[in-house]
Amino acid sequence: xxxxxxxxxALLLTYARVFASGFDFIKPANPLDTPPLQKADEIVNIxxxxxxTLTKNDVHNHYAVALERFIQCNVRSSYADFRVLIESIVPNxxxxxxxxxxxADLGFFxxxxxxxxxxxxxxxxxxxTDDMKRYYYPAYKxxxxxxxxxxxxxxxxxxxxxxxxxxxxxLKNTDLLTKSDYANYIVALGSMKANxxxxxxxxxxxxxxxxxxxxxxxxxxxxxxxxxxKKGTAIKLVTEMKNAPVLNEFYKNKIYSLEQYILYKxxxxxxxxxxxxxxxxxxxxEPNKAMRTLQTTxxxxxxxxxxxAALTSRVYFDLKEYEKAESQADxxxxxxxxxxxxxxxxxxxxxxxxxxxxxxxxxxxxxSNDKRGTTPAVRLAETARTLDKLNIxxxxxxxxxxxxxxxxxxxxxxxxxxxxxxxEYLKKAVSLDTNFTDGWLExxxxxxxxxxxxxxxxxxxxxxxxxxxxxxxxxxxxxFCKAQGFSQDAIFNFKKSLALNPDFTPAKEELSI
Numbered sequence: 001x002x003x004x005x006x007x008x009x010a011l012l013l014t015y016a017r018v019f020a021s022g023f024d025f026i027k028p029a030n031p032l033d034t035p036p037l038q039k040a041d042e043i044v045n046i047x048x049x050x051x052x053t054l055t056k057n058d059v060h061n062h063y064a065v066a067l068e069r070f071i072q073c074n075v076r077s078s079y080a081d082f083r084v085l086i087e088s089i090v091p092n093x094x095x096x097x098x099x100x101x102x103x104a105d106l107g108f109f110x111x112x113x114x115x116x117x118x119x120x121x122x123x124x125x126x127x128x129t130d131d132m133k134r135y136y137y138p139a140y141k142x143x144x145x146x147x148x149x150x151x152x153x154x155x156x157x158x159x160x161x162x163x164x165x166x167x168x169x170x171l172k173n174t175d176l177l178t179k180s181d182y183a184n185y186i187v188a189l190g191s192m193k194a195n196x197x198x199x200x201x202x203x204x205x206x207x208x209x210x211x212x213x214x215x216x217x218x219x220x221x222x223x224x225x226x227x228x229x230k231k232g233t234a235i236k237l238v239t240e241m242k243n244a245p246v247l248n249e250f251y252k253n254k255i256y257s258l259e260q261y262i263l264y265k266x267x268x269x270x271x272x273x274x275x276x277x278x279x280x281x282x283x284x285x286e287p288n289k290a291m292r293t294l295q296t297t298x299x300x301x302x303x304x305x306x307x308x309a310a311l312t313s314r315v316y317f318d319l320k321e322y323e324k325a326e327s328q329a330d331x332x333x334x335x336x337x338x339x340x341x342x343x344x345x346x347x348x349x350x351x352x353x354x355x356x357x358x359x360x361x362x363x364x365x366x367x368s369n370d371k372r373g374t375t376p377a378v379r380l381a382e383t384a385r386t387l388d389k390l391n392i393x394x395x396x397x398x399x400x401x402x403x404x405x406x407x408x409x410x411x412x413x414x415x416x417x418x419x420x421x422x423x424e425y426l427k428k429a430v431s432l433d434t435n436f437t438d439g440w441l442e443x444x445x446x447x448x449x450x451x452x453x454x455x456x457x458x459x460x461x462x463x464x465x466x467x468x469x470x471x472x473x474x475x476x477x478x479x480f481c482k483a484q485g486f487s488q489d490a491i492f493n494f495k496k497s498l499a500l501n502p503d504f505t506p507a508k509e510e511l512s513i
Contacts, residue, residue, distance in 0.1 A: 070106060073155040079108060079148055086115050093119045094462045097128050097434060101250070104136040107151045107182070110144050112136075123424070127431035131251040134244065138182035139211035146176060146183075153186050163193035181210035185217055192224050200224045215241050215251075219258055231266040238262060247406040249433040257283035271299050271308075278311060290315050306335040310342045317345050325349065340370045347379055354503070356386045374400060378409045385413075408432040412439055422446065435466045441476045448476075448483050456480055471500035475507050482510070 066081035082103065089095055100115035119125045142150065153170050156162040167190030176183045188204035204221045211217060218237050225233040238259045246252055257280055264276035274297040281290035294312045299305045313328035326349055332342035347362035360383045366376040377396050384392035393413065400410040408429040415425035423446060430439040440463040447456035460480060463473045478493035497507040
């Protein structure tokens with residue numbers, strides 16, 4: 001159980017990178033010297049010192065210290081530090097969205113609201129904001145004092161091995177338990193950690209009865225069911241979560257991750273346990289852990305060998321070990337020529353080598369085997385576009401949009417072919433996948449064309465944070481510089497784009513090559 005509950009700490013630390021990756025920020029001159037607050041209700045009345053420009057490391061350190069204070073149960077100071085950080089960021093919707101999600105994860109719902117309130121473009125943020133509230137938010141709105149109190153309980157339960165003590169203390173607060181669904185969730189969590197399954201079941205049911213839409217409560221109920229040896233209940237709850245109207249990629253992956261974790265915990269055979277644990281790490285975006293798990297997994301049945309090799313090929317590809325990825329994909333297809341994951345890996349390898357005709361064949365076969373999933377459809381559609389088979393591209397994306405509304409690539413494709421609705425559909429694309437680099441870059445191009453350079457700069461900064469080695473980013477950065485008359489800077493960026501992708505024609509044209 002601990003590996004799932006404590007993954008949050010590692011994930012939170014990785015999010016600190018956003019504050020050192022191309023955004024500009026301001027903060028109090030010495031925010032880390034802000035004294036701990038003695039009363040929880042003082043949190044909402046912080047006096048901010050005079051502001052000064054921050055270095056990238058200062059911001060990173062401020063975030064990391066605030067998180068460490070939470071882990072060490074210095075929650076009042078953590079709350080204050082995070083609030084200073086939110087108030088100090090130079091406005092950027094992407095950063096606000098990331099912070100809001102992490103505050104909700106910590107139970108700092110008022111801080112999540114504060115970060116969300118600073119978002120200026122709801123067309124970009126509404127999908128993630130809606131999913132964040134559906135996943136985390138309590139039905140009963142907590143005041144800051146109660147919120148910090150419950151966050152202290154959460155910190156003690158997860159990070160400080162005080163589940164029993166925290167739970168017993170909270171059980172005395174009958175007034176709060178009567179009103180707050182989230183307080184009952186915390187009792188259920190602490191009870192589960194203390195192996196009091198009867199209490200865990202009782203209080204999570206109370207939380208869900210008060211707030212039946214909350215997905216985090218259902219997640220905990222599924223975890224309690226695992227400890228209670230109720231696999232069927234856990235799987236049923238995950239199915240309910242998968243059927244919820246969750247659209248944003250980040251939250252969909254949280255549900256897929258949970259599903260694999262439950263399958264890992266409930267599997268009887270060694271192969272099944274390790275296979276699902278590796279898949280869990282894959283969805284948690286920890287490919288090295290996934291690979292280490294896969295390398296210790298032994299399969300004897302042909303079906304299991306194919307599944308193992310397919311997932312191994314996918315992880316090798318993500319780790320950029322392409323020869324090993326091809327070997328494992330070949331191994332899979334020799335056993336099961338219709339394995340979708342292996343076909344996609346082979347297509348991705350061919351695309352990487354710019355053999356698009358070969359890639360098309362693999363993607364076409366993957367699509368014919370799996371017409372419900374969007375990944376084979378998107379891969380086939382984009383390869384068809386590269387091969388000028390635009391009728392196929394249009395047909396696939398039209399079909400996707402008729403049946404579902406959670407495919408960012410489909411909206412991006414529509415945007416690129418509909419100038420009247422281009423802005424609307426590009427924003428829809430990045431709202432579904434906040435890390436959709438091409439969407440942010442095309443939005444920046446629209447702003448460059450309109451000479452709205454301030455907004456273009458923000459979109460470019462987001463794209464750089466997501467993937468600073470993206471050759472398209474440097475091309476668009478070159479266009480940004482060119483539009484403002486900075487010809488030398490433009491040339492530098494066009495050359496950088498070509499250094500990353502020597503065959504990128506638009507950059508060549510800008511350099512008259």
